Amino acid sequence: xxxxxxxxxxxxxxxxxxxxxxxxxxxxxxxxxxxxxxxxxxxxxxxxxxxxxxxxxxxxxxxxxxxxxxxxxxxxxxxxxxxxxxxxxxxxxxxxxxxxxxxxxxxxxxxxxxxxxxxxxxxxxxxxxxxxxxxxxxxxxxxxxxxxxxxxxxxxxxxxxxxxxxxxxxxxxxxxxxxxxxxxxxxxxxxxxxxxxxxxxxxxxxxxxxxxxxxxxxxxxxxxxxxxxxxxxxxxxxxxxxxxxxxxxxxxxxxxxxxxxxxxxxxxxxxxxxxxxxxx
Amino acid sequence: xxxxxxxxxxxxxxxxxxxxxxxxxxxxxxxxxxxxxxxxxxxxxxxxxxxxxxxxxxxxxxxxxxxxxxxxxxxxxxxxxxxxxxxxxxxxxxxxxxxxxxxxxxxxxxxxxxxxxxxxxxxxxxxxxxxxxxxxxxxxxxxxxxxxxxxxxxxxxxxxxxxxxxxxxxxxxxxxxxxxxxxxxxxxxxxxxxxxxxxxxxxxxxxxxxxxxxxxxxxxxxxxxxxxxxxxxxxxxxxxxxxxxxxxxxxxxxxxxxxxxxxxxxxxxxxxxxxxx
Amino acid sequence: xxxxxxxxxxxxxxxxxxxxxxxxxxxxxxxxxxxxxxxxxxxxxxxxxxxxxxxxxxxxxxxxxxxxxxxxxxxxxxxxxxxxxxxxxxxxxxxxxxxxxxxxxxxxxxxxxxxxxxxxxxxxxxxxxxxxxxxxxxxxxxxxxxxxxxxxxxxxxxxxxxxxxxxxxxxxxxxxxxxxxxxxxxxxxxxxxxxxxxxxxxxxxxxxxxxxxxxxxxxxxxxxxxxxxxxxxxxxxxxxxxxxxxxxxxxxxxxxxxxxxxxxxxxxxxxxxxxxxxxx
Numbered sequence: 022x023x024x025x026x027x028x029x030x031x032x033x034x035x036x037x038x039x040x041x042x043x044x045x046x047x048x049x050x051x052x053x054x055x056x057x058x059x060x061x062x063x064x065x066x067x068x069x070x071x072x073x074x075x076x077x078x079x080x081x082x083x084x085x086x087x088x089x090x091x092x093x094x095x096x097x098x099x100x101x102x103x104x105x106x107x108x109x110x111x112x113x114x115x116x117x118x119x120x121x122x123x124x125x126x127x128x129x130x131x132x133x134x135x136x137x138x139x140x141x142x143x144x145x146x147x148x149x150x151x152x153x154x155x156x157x158x159x160x161x162x163x164x165x166x167x168x169x170x171x172x173x174x175x176x177x178x179x180x181x182x183x184x185x186x187x188x189x190x191x192x193x194x195x196x197x198x199x200x201x202x203x204x205x206x207x208x209x210x211x212x213x214x215x216x217x218x219x220x221x222x223x224x225x226x227x228x229x230x231x232x233x234x235x236x237x238x239x240x241x242x243x244x245x246x247x248x249x250x251x252x253x254x255x256x257x258x259x260x261x262x263x264x265x266x267x268x269x270x271x272x273x274x275x276x277x278x279x280x281x282x283x284x285x286x287x288x289x290x291x292x293x294x295x296x297x298x299x300x301x
Numbered sequence: 302x303x304x305x306x307x308x309x310x311x312x313x314x315x316x317x318x319x320x321x322x323x324x325x326x327x328x329x330x331x332x333x334x335x336x337x338x339x340x341x342x343x344x345x346x347x348x349x350x351x352x353x354x355x356x357x358x359x360x361x362x363x364x365x366x367x368x369x370x371x372x373x374x375x376x377x378x379x380x381x382x383x384x385x386x387x388x389x390x391x392x393x394x395x396x397x398x399x400x401x402x403x404x405x406x407x408x409x410x411x412x413x414x415x416x417x418x419x420x421x422x423x424x425x426x427x428x429x430x431x432x433x434x435x436x437x438x439x440x441x442x443x444x445x446x447x448x449x450x451x452x453x454x455x456x457x458x459x460x461x462x463x464x465x466x467x468x469x470x471x472x473x474x475x476x477x478x479x480x481x482x483x484x485x486x487x488x489x490x491x492x493x494x495x496x497x498x499x500x501x502x503x504x505x506x507x508x509x510x511x512x513x514x515x516x517x518x519x520x521x522x523x524x525x526x527x528x529x530x531x532x533x534x535x536x537x538x539x540x541x542x543x544x545x546x547x548x549x550x551x552x553x554x555x556x557x558x559x560x561x562x563x564x565x566x567x568x569x570x571x572x573x574x575x576x577x578x
Numbered sequence: 579x580x581x582x583x584x585x586x587x588x589x590x591x592x593x594x595x596x597x598x599x600x601x602x603x604x605x606x607x608x609x610x611x612x613x614x615x616x617x618x619x620x621x622x623x624x625x626x627x628x629x630x631x632x633x634x635x636x637x638x639x640x641x642x643x644x645x646x647x648x649x650x651x652x653x654x655x656x657x658x659x660x661x662x663x664x665x666x667x668x669x670x671x672x673x674x675x676x677x678x679x680x681x682x683x684x685x686x687x688x689x690x691x692x693x694x695x696x697x698x699x700x701x702x703x704x705x706x707x708x709x710x711x712x713x714x715x716x717x718x719x720x721x722x723x724x725x726x727x728x729x730x731x732x733x734x735x736x737x738x739x740x741x742x743x744x745x746x747x748x749x750x751x752x753x754x755x756x757x758x759x760x761x762x763x764x765x766x767x768x769x770x771x772x773x774x775x776x777x778x779x780x781x782x783x784x785x786x787x788x789x790x791x792x793x794x795x796x797x798x799x800x801x802x803x804x805x806x807x808x809x810x811x812x813x814x815x816x817x818x819x820x821x822x823x824x825x826x827x828x829x830x831x832x833x834x835x836x837x838x839x840x841x842x843x844x845x846x847x848x849x850x851x852x853x854x855x856x857x858x
Contacts, residue, residue: 063757109484117481119506133486167626196625196823268828271850434681515677522678525670526691537689
């Protein structure tokens with residue numbers, strides 16, 4: 022069953038001009054439990070606006086969003102409760118830090134969720150261990166390096182144990198190792214705890230690597246939703262969205278011209294490598 | 302609510318008001334504010350209203366956009382009306398328990414409301430039709446006589462223009478931080494005053510952190526572009542009065558004279574009208 | 579001709595306690611010696627906190643050396659009388675355009691540097707026109723800076739630097755907010771300036787793909803330069819890149835692995851074409 026359903030979502034900023042354009046224009050899609058969804062599109066295509074709708078921060082001009090089958094726009098809907106189940110991490114999450122110590126900051130969301138102080142701090146410590154920064158728990162978040170701050174900010178959302186985790190460009194500003202670790206961590210959550218993942222990214226190679234579903238947005242409209250290969254190899258869609266194909270598909274296409282047909286279901290980095298090794 | 306603040310926002314349009322010299326607009330705003338506070342009777346308010354309507358019409362900024370700034374002032378407005386209405390001694394018109402509404406209270410409350418509303422609309426028109434840099438250029442040039450007294454007019458002007466430029470950026474930032482904290486379960490809407498004040502901490506600290514970082518970055522960027530407070534700067538568009546500017550000055554003079562004259566108008570009908578209130 | 583010369587540059591930041599007393603020092607730049615010639619295109623890579631930004635700020639005397647010397651066209655940055663002349667020769671653009679745009683209208687912002695140097699109105703007009711033209715944003719000349727997209731803002735801040743016609747251009751991650759295609763477009767413009775007008779370019783980047791524009795790639799880690807080599811040679815040094823926390827470009831990573839298994843590749847390929855050649 023789909024965990025999240027977006028129906029004919031339209032959104033426009035009220036800027037008192039008649040010509041005001043829709044930032045989101047009739048967007049519909051559904052996401053199943055355990056999906057790993059990538060949202061791609063140029064800057065200004067409406068990606069960030071879209072995810073701000075998914076946990077009810079923005080109210081759509083028209084259309085509906087169903088979480089587990091019930092509309093989040095119902096009058097008596099508990100939006101704060103929803104935000105613990107759908108965790109959104111915005112771009113530059115380090116700007117949300119405010120507490121005196123790292124552990125206090127991470128525990129903030131858990132306490133707001135209703136956990137007792139002991140439980141919240143216990144859970145926060147576990148999460149810090151997950152990010153390998155438990156030694157920083159009593160430091161002030163403002164004395165940390167950029168990468169560490171970002172990890173603390175991530176931990177502050179993870180601690181609420183949401184069913185759906187949403188990220189806006191999570192890897193911006195992370196070094197190579199931290200980036201790989203981060204993706205491995207959410208992959209593990211996705212596989213072991215069935216957490217649904219939605220992420221916005223510019224890096225289409227990462228989409229090929231991690232996602233099982235891709236949404237392409239352009240000027241507020243949804244151009245296509247589907248499996249990574251299906252979507253990212255669609256020349257017309259990619260051209261309309263003004264995006265370059267990921268390297269895996271470029272290589273696939275180049276090899277096809279040369280007469281080698283690779284398996285389209287095996288285009289993750291290691292799979293591609295193995296396929297290329299087998300070519301003689 | 303935060304997006305409703307129109308102060309310091311510029312609204313791009315080609316209109317006569319937009320093209321006026323900023324010094325003229327500054328003087329006009331000042332004259333208008335003064336006129337509001339020396340207005341004593343309905344004639345004066347009538348002239349002020351006409352003046353405002355002409356300005357609104359000529360600047361071609363959508364009316365809805367201009368009055369957006371009022372929303373954030375609503376509470377202040379209500380408080381002022383409340384105090385004037387109930388706390389002005391005088392002839393009692395209506396009494397509700399300990400609250401007594403007096404005739405004088407009603408008049409003062411109405412006057413205060415009009416003044417506040419006109420004041421906000423008037424200054425909104427100034428900032429909506431003048432870019433921050435034009436505005437500060439105008440201030441700099443208009444106040445340049447203060448340089449004689451060692452007042453760093455140019456620096457203050459630059460500081461103001463930068464402050465104005467950063468208002469929309471910081472407003473957007475407040476929005477972003479609010480969204481981020483609300484995603485962690487923060488609640489800015491419910492609870493009593495103490496709880497609400499407490500809930501602002503997660504908002505203000507990140508805002509300050511980011512504002513300081515921005516200030517630091519900006520200082521580096523400005524220095525890289527050869528900014529130095531001792532050097533004599535030139536201007537891309539030096540201010541120069543045009544014919545329309547002199548004409549506007551003339552109209553302004555006419556306006557303030559008219560307002561002054563209203564103080565001496567005593568017509569029976571009007572006085573009766575006041576008594577009726 | 580040598581135009582930048584750096585000798586044993588060391589920068590220490592003071593760590594202060596709450597009473598503003600210096601309690602310790604943190605070494606941010608650790609003994610860098612380097613010389614850069616006119617017309618070179620240098621790319622600096624390294625993870626956040628490796629000292630890249632501090633290093634380039636030493637070039638135009640925004641940060642002064644704790645010890646050692648930085649000399650630009652024979653002018654030492656320590657000598658305050660050289661300040662304006664040094665900054666006239668080095669145009670520097672930073673990462674976040676919101677934090678460097680001073681004015682609210684595009685042309686006013688572009689003019690800021692020229693106003694500081696006392697240019698005449700006509701000359702400013704001409705140069706604004708030129709620099710906006712080079713970057714292809716002539717239409718935005720009278721637009722409000724706040725209403726522009728991130729990429730356009732970055733171009734505006736770059737235009738404000740270009741119009742000063744500095745002989746050295748320092749770009750601190752100038753493309754971080756632009757989509758891939760916009761990024762390539764902007765870098766091509768910079769590349770043209772470098773080749774046609776012999777402008778020295780120093781580019782800090784966190785997209786390793788961008789090093790292909792450079793003549794020399796500097797890799798920084800912990801305040802030290804741990805590599806100074808051509809792009810093709812740099813990507814072959816996997817250990818150095820690993821140490822610096824930099825991910826290899828997708829293609830290069832693949833080619834390196836295939837080479838290890840005996841495929842006919844060099845291991846430093848950048849493009850799909852180069853990579854797929856071994857299957858001819």
